[in-house]
Amino acid sequence: MMPLVSIITPSWNVEGLIEETIRSVQDQTFADWELLIADDCSTDRTPAIIAAIGERDPRVKLIRQARNGGPALARQASIDAAQGRYLAFLDSDDLWLPGKLECQLAFAREKRAALSYTAFRRIDESNTVTGRLIEVPASLTYDQLLENTAIATLTAMVDREIAGPVVMKNEGYDDFCLWLSILKRGHTAYGLNEDLARYRVRGSSVSSRPVRSAKWVWHIYRNVERLSLIRSSWCFAHWGARAWLKRREF
Numbered sequence: 001m002m003p004l005v006s007i008i009t010p011s012w013n014v015e016g017l018i019e020e021t022i023r024s025v026q027d028q029t030f031a032d033w034e035l036l037i038a039d040d041c042s043t044d045r046t047p048a049i050i051a052a053i054g055e056r057d058p059r060v061k062l063i064r065q066a067r068n069g070g071p072a073l074a075r076q077a078s079i080d081a082a083q084g085r086y087l088a089f090l091d092s093d094d095l096w097l098p099g100k101l102e103c104q105l106a107f108a109r110e111k112r113a114a115l116s117y118t119a120f121r122r123i124d125e126s127n128t129v130t131g132r133l134i135e136v137p138a139s140l141t142y143d144q145l146l147e148n149t150a151i152a153t154l155t156a157m158v159d160r161e162i163a164g165p166v167v168m169k170n171e172g173y174d175d176f177c178l179w180l181s182i183l184k185r186g187h188t189a190y191g192l193n194e195d196l197a198r199y200r201v202r203g204s205s206v207s208s209r210p211v212r213s214a215k216w217v218w219h220i221y222r223n224v225e226r227l228s229l230i231r232s233s234w235c236f237a238h239w240g241a242r243a244w245l246k247r248r249e250f
Contacts, residue, residue, distance in 0.1 A: 005033040005101055005157075006084035010074030011092035015045040017200070022053055022060060024095040024198075030102040035060045036078035037092065041068040046092075072174035079166055087158040087166060089175065094154040095123070095198040104157050107192045114163035114187035115179060118155040120197040130201065134246065136191035142183035146225070147238035149246055151179050151189065154197045163187060169224065172216030177224055214240065 007025060011018055018037075025035050039047045039062060047062060054060040063077050071091075079087065086105065090096065100118070108116040122130045136150045145151070153175045158166055164185060169177040183189060217239055221232035 002030070002032055002105065003086060004084035005030070005086045005088050005105065006078075006082035007033055007035045007088045007090055008075050008078040008082065009035060009037045009090050009092055010040055010071040010078070011037050011042065011046050011050065012040040012068070012071075012074075013042045013044045013046060014092045015042075015049060017093045018046055018049055019053065021090065021092055021095060022050070024097075025060075025090070026057065027098045028096065028101045029099050030105060033059060033088075033101065034083060036063060036081050037061065038063040038065055038074035038077040040065050040070065040074045070170065072168045072170045075174065076168040079168065085159065085161055087160060089153045089156045091154055093200045093202060095200070096154070097196050097198070100196040103194060103196060104155075104192055107190070108157055108159060111190040112159075112162060113157075113190040114159055114185075115151075115182050115189040116157045116192060117151040117189060118192045118196045119194055120152055120155055120199050121195060122201050123198045124201055127198075129198075133195055134199075135193055138191055138193070140183070140189045140191070142180060145179060145183055145189065146221070146227075146235040147242070149239060149242045150191065151175075152197070152199055154199055158182065171220065171224060173213070173220060176217070177220060180220075180225060210243070213243070 037050050050062040054062055063081060065074055065077060104116060104118055117136055119133055119135050121133055124130055140148060160166060163182045168174045171177050218236055221227045221235055
């Protein structure tokens, strides 16, 4: 039997998008999953929509945060409740193509990957595909990831039996911190260069402002990873160049 996949999703005020995100999970060709949506004190109908879908499909589970704490704490709440060996990450406004879990799970098992990731395309708020396919490198070590933007959250999958503890840091780019923490243990991340996901670009999304994103990354280098000034500068220059190339064609 294939292992259970726990899908980690934070949500906040996405009443117009959350149902479509959930449907993209329900449409997966691999059906042995649980979708753990930690709602971060939404003020709209988001929790009610999730709860109603969960009544019809018990694989969809609503977790209500006691206070608004941001995506890292919401993700951690979902991780804490997860029953699966594998953790897959999907934000509440993004989408998966139907074969995403099946293809990536087979790939991750073949590679014995602690962490895997895939290619994806961007969409706008009306679901129109914008720009090129965002391809990914075949593999990344800790040192390589420090200089790279390749692992998009909606494409990441973690094998907890291989990776070890999965703990979110309450930082901007908490996902980047998590990937680094896993690879720092000596693991290699493996990339599946297939188009399996849709990343939605919204002006209100947490990571949509490049200057703020750059500040977060610099903070991670210096204060989370404790890199020297010289190494931080080197990594930041390479990260910035790749981030610019990634954003260049929407």
